Every structure is written in C-alpha cells, then in structure tokens.
Amino acid sequence: MTTEITLKANPKYIKQFQKGFPLLNKENVSTPLENLDEGSIVNLVDTNKNFIARGYFGKQNKGFGWLVSWKEDEPIDKEFFNKKFQNAVNQRLHFFYDEQTTAFRVFNSEGDGFGGITLDYFEGYYLIHWYSMGAYSFKEDIITAIKKLPNYKGLYQKKRFAVEGKYVEEDDFVHGERPSFPLLVKENSVNFAIYLNDGAMVGVFLDQREVRKLIRDKYADGKRVLNTFSYTGAFSVFAALGGAAETTSVDLANRSLSKTIEQFSINGIDYEAQNILVEDVFKYFKFAVKKELTFDMVILDPPSFARSKKHTFSASKDYTDLLKEAIAITEKNGVIVASTNCSTFDMKKFKGFIETAFKETNGSYKLLEEFTLPEDFKTINQYKQSDYLKVVFIQKR
Template sequence: MKKDVTLTVKGKFVNKYKSGYPLISKEAIINFNEVTEEGTIIRLVDEKNKFIAKGYFGKQNKGYGWVFSRNEKEQIDQSFFENKLRAAINYRESFFNNPDTNAFRIVNGEGDGLGGLTIEYFDGYYLINWYSKGIYRFREYIINALKGLVEFKAIYQKKRFDVSGKYIEDDDFVAGERGTFPIIVKENGEHFAVYLNEGAMVGIFLDQRDVRKRIRDSYANGKNVLNTFSYTGAFSVFAVLGGAAKTTSVDLANRSLGKTIEQFSLNGIDYDSQDIIVEDVFHYFKYAVKKQLKFEMVILDPPSFARSKKIVFSAEKDYKNLLKEAISITADNGIIVASTNSSSFNMKKFKSFIDQAFKETKRKYQLVEEFSLPKDFKTIKEYPEGSYLKVVFIKNLP
C-alpha cells in the first residue's frame, strides 16, 4: 500500500462527514485528483487541516470510497478488520441460532462500518462480495479475519468491480472445500437451491425474507397470484406454501424457467400445476388485459433499472406506470405487493408514486403494511440511502 493521502473536504460538506456520513464523493473534496490508486488510505480533513475521518479510495457505482474510522490514531490493519467482523457476527447471533433459517447476511457494507463489502452465510458457506478494487486491496486482512472468527465449509467470492455494477467472471472459490452445487438452504422452514459458482446471481435475494414469510403466513391462502420479475420464483414458492390457489411467475430471462421449476420441486410443489412464463413483463400485462385476467395478488419487484429490446425501465421514472399496469389486472380488494430496491428515492417518494398511480387510474386504495430491510441487513441513520428496500402491501379497493 502507498502512504496515506490527505484530502480536504469542502466547507459545506464538513458537518455531513463529522456527523457520520460514510460515502466519499468527488464533489465533496477540494483536491480529489491527488489520489489515483484504489485501496489507498485517505485522511479527510477540513480546510483548517483538522482531522475528520479516515477511509479508503475505491470506485464503485455509488461513489469513490468509504469512511472506515473517525479515530485518527486507529490503524487500518488486520486487527481493525477482525474487530469489525467480530462485531458484525455477534450482531447476527440470533440468526446463527435459528433452526428454520440458515441463509442471511453477516456484513452489510457501511451498516457494519465496511462500505464496499458484503458477506453472506449459506449453511456453512460464506460468500464475500467485493464492490471495488479498493476494498479488494484489503482482501488478505478480511479473508484471514473471517477464517479466524468462524468455522466454515468453504468461502467463495464475487468481484463486482465494474462501476456500472457488472460482475467480473473469475474463479469464485477462496478457501475450504469446494462445494457441490446447488447447496440447499432453509428460509423460515422452506428450501432454496443456491449456487455460489454461477456468476453474480446465487438464486435468492435474502433481503426479501420477511416479505416472503408475510405472503405465506397472511396473504396467499386461496388467492390467484401473479409474480412479476419473478427471477427464480421465490415469492411464488412461498405463495403456494401459503395456500395460493395458483401462481403465475413471469420473467424475461430464459434461466427463470428452469430455476423456478427447481425451487418448486425442492419444496414438493407440482410445478406443472403452476404457470411459469418466460416473457417481458410489460408484454404480459398487455396480454392479461386483453384476456381480461384478474389476480387477487400481484407482486411487483422490478430491478431498479432494466433494459429489454424495446423497453428501458427505471424505477425512479417508471414505477408509477408499472403500478398502473398492475392495478388494471388486480381484482377488487386484491393485494398489490409493490417493492423497489432503488436507493435513489425514499419511502415517502415511493408512496407518492403509489398515490399518483391510483389517482390516474381513478381507483381507491388502502396501504395495509410496509417493510424495509430485515435485521441482518444492518443500516445506519447517517446514510439513509443504505436502507434501500421499500415494500408496501396495497389493497385495491372497489
């Protein structure tokens, strides 16, 4: 590592960083061009050269690095990462002791003081996600710290260095004994197939755990359920296990068919009795309207940004119109599960999209309940963007 670089924070940003904001941005720094090598330790000072914080330089889609410490004397060394990981693991102690769930997050980036890094646990297997070359420069410290703190079957990694968030193909195995995939994990008593060796996606998004449970336990019974942007069909699995009359899973990706069949089969569900459709969700909405289909539950969990041959979808710009499409095929008193993982707007803004969509379709609605990230996805109040997940259950009133 090169020696530390001192960066001066512009006056109007000083209080923001002093109060605990962790993301280092280009516009906040006067002499930003003085740091070029990712992984460099940077000291943030005010214009009077008074210490504010220290962190590292690492480009990712969110910014240019993260604050690690507000203690000027703290060294960013092996013991630093051991202490951070130990605290993170202790915080999730209840998850390790849960017999019904063995897949969860143990490090959630800046929520655990380690911006640019996440670590997930899958029944004895650990998966490290590196979001910049900068954080990857500390890999030996972090991997050694993890090895020293936990017993593991194997450790895998994903390199997500591209600033657009793309995945870098590489050998994902790090340590232990290579797994035989899929590995079968439990979530609230149900089962999912997980692949740690097939590119960026492993087969399940852990942040929706509480939402899936609620659908199973309180909403699905007897309902005809449409699951859009269905990926591997996790919501559909929980809906069927909650007594849904039928599920229809729609996703554009060809892999979604086989993956959804796999998840159904794992849970003893006859997949032939469910509809699994590989199609652009927007095309399916038009088909459903034409055929006058109605669903008692519609699940909307689109990516923040998606592109197909004819459509570019951005949650911030287009979620209202997506909701309008969903409203048109939702039965009276039916439930729409509106979800977004976009960090570019907050829950208040999201609810405004919901309100606009219902007003423009001349429908009435009731907000039934809402969800954000589960406990293992730890966040900090100084970085509200980190609490990205927003889920609202909406009743489509007659």
C-alpha cells in the same frame, strides 16, 4: 506499502462527516480524487488540518471511497477487520442458532463499518462481494478475518467492480471445502437451491425474507397470485406453501423456467400445477387484459433498471406506469405487493408513485403493510441512502 494521502473536506460537509457520514465523492472533498491509487488510505481533515476520519480510496458507482474510522490512532489492519467482522457477527448471533433460516447477511458494507463489501452466509459457506478495486486491495486481511467466523466451511467471492472500463463479474472459489451444488439452505423453513459458482445472482435475494414470510403466513391462502419479474420464483414458492389457489410466475430470462421448477420441486410442490412463463412482463400485462385475466395478488419486484427488445424500464421514471398495469388486472380488494431496490428515491416518493397510479386510474386504495431492509442488512442513520429497499402492500378498493 499502502499509500497514505490527506484530503481536505469541503467546508460545507465538515459537520456531516464529523457526525459519521461515510461516503467520499467529488462534492464533499476539496481535493481532486480521480487520479488516486485504488486502496490508498485517506486521512480526511478539516480546513485547519484537524483529523476528521480515516478511510480508503475505491471507485464504485456511489462515489470515490469510504470513511471507516473516526479514531485518529486506529490503523486499517488485521485487528481492525477482526473487530469489524466479530462485531457484525455478535449482532447476528441469533441467526446462527436458527435452524429454520440458514441464509442471511453477515456484513452489510457501510452499515457494519466498511463500505464496499458485503458478506452473506449460506449453510456454512460465506460469499463476499467486492464493489471496488480499492476494497479488494484489503483482501488478505479481510479473508483472514472471515476464516475465523462461526461455522466456517468455505468462502466464495464475486468481484463487482470495473477494470479499465469493463465490469468484472468473476466468480471464484477462495478457500475451504468446495460444496456440491445446488447448496440447499433454509429460509423460515422453506428450501432454496443456491449456486455460489454461477454468476452474480446466486438464487435468492436475502433482503426480501420478511416479505416472503408475510405472503405465506397472512396473504396467500386461497388466492390467485401473479409474481412478476419472478427470477427463481421465491415469492411464488412461499405463496404456494401459504395455500395459494394458483401461482403464475413471469420473467423474461430463459433460465427462470428451470430455476423456478427447481425451487418448487425441492419444496415438494408440483410445479406442473403452477404457471411458469418465460415472457416480457409488460407483454404479459397486455395479454392478461386482453384475456380478462385477474389476480387476487400481484407482486411487483422489478430491477431498478432493465432493458428488453421492446422496453426500457427505470424504477425512478416508470414505476407509476408499472403500478397502473398491475391495478388493471388486480381484483377488487386484491393486494398489490409493490417493491423496489432503487436507492435514488425514498419511501415518501415511492408512496407518491402509488398515489399517482391510483389517481390516474380513478381508483382508491389502502396501505396495509410496509417494509424496509431486514435487521441483518444493517444500515446507519448518517447514510440513509443505504436503506434502499421499499416494499408496500396495497389493497385495491
């Protein structure tokens, strides 16, 4: 039997909650949260014990739980999840009919009404990420709902929550058919090799779909492109297919070499005509300056936080310096694609990093394009922090 508890909202935050703010944390409730059972149903009330919303307790890096219903008579049960997932699918039906794109997000956490999980679609196979033990406690009802979704062939899961202080990154086949890997999917007619059974990162970050398409369709033709923090080389593949004269992919992870070769190969691109380097990006910048290498396009898509033997990178502290490194090896009128998935600052602050970097290098620039999350990564106005992606195309003048 699921435990039900009543929490009092901090009076300062009552209006925010009433308008639909979904995250529970230490500041916005008056009741201590630490010792609650994961998955406990939370009934949030105001100072007069009037109902505000219902949710659940589940510790993750963002807070202590999520509000998921503002209806006092709505239980969190099988029917609740059936409705949530069906509503999410209805808003994305056009993706299911798009033969050129067979990988996308189906359910985006609090954006679709239940924080703590995401659900992605890969050519008939679904992948759920659980971000807390509390969210995972609803697994039976959630999995039952997922099995009813369109084109369902099977389900994989990734557990991304801490148990006794240690993060669990298990990979489980849950139900249905087992695919053979790599599973080939399409994004705007480009192939990607996906591995649902091999770690938390499956082969492509789906939130950059529109950025990759624009690079291919508008910016890559005839250009020398440097793709830093390149992972499996997705930006490089799109640049090559867009007519880039040359691509250089740089990533510190050893497996980036074989993964990038694979992505080029399944798209009929001669990988030996491209440059694929397993190298510390910061070391490569110094090498490029020393050898007087320059590029027409430099793509910067670092993790929010990264550590190598010689460098620790934090997007909130170090992005300006990263931009300065990129500016130094970008040709005049060349383009820097600056991207970050760090949720601790907004687009205005990100553009401030850009301005500072050019000011400190005595350069000038023009902003050409900007992106946030694509439509399948649904967010809500009441919780702007969930719109984490910021991408700006910058022309060096």
